[in-house]
Amino acid sequence: MKPLTFVNHAGGVGKTSLTRGVGAELASVGTQILLIDLDPQANLAGWLGIVGVQVQGTANPVAVEGADLPEPVG
Ligand SMILES: Nc1ncnc2c1ncn2[C@@H]1O[C@H](COP(=O)(O)OP(=O)(O)OP(=O)(O)O)[C@@H](O)[C@H]1O
Ligand SMILES: [Mg+2]
Incomplete structure (x- = not known):
């Protein structure tokens, strides 16, 4: 890879x-x-058809708060 x-x-x-x-x-x-x-803006995801993702569903809380990884979508 x-x-x-x-x-x-x-x-x-x-x-x-x-x-x-x-x-x-x-x-x-x-x-x-x-x-x-x-990116919590999720523009790339949106351009690829994944819409309506809230910031809590992105990797942002992982980086900022040490939260668990969100569930995959799409
Ligand atoms: N090669 C290009 N020529 C003209 N316009 C472009 C080109 N590449 C991107 N754009 C336009 O520039 C704008 C910003 O592009 P893009 O969203 O890819 O930038 P970004 O660096 O990811 O922005 P951000 O910092 O907000 O994440 C968009 O409207 C996009 O359509
Ligand atoms: Mg961008």
């Missing part, structure tokens, strides 16, 4: 769009892809 992380401190610079695009391109050539959305 090769983890890829797209990080930039600035907001709105295309991190999520690039993640979605790279994921789609790699999947289109047969690569098995797991996209992990750690």
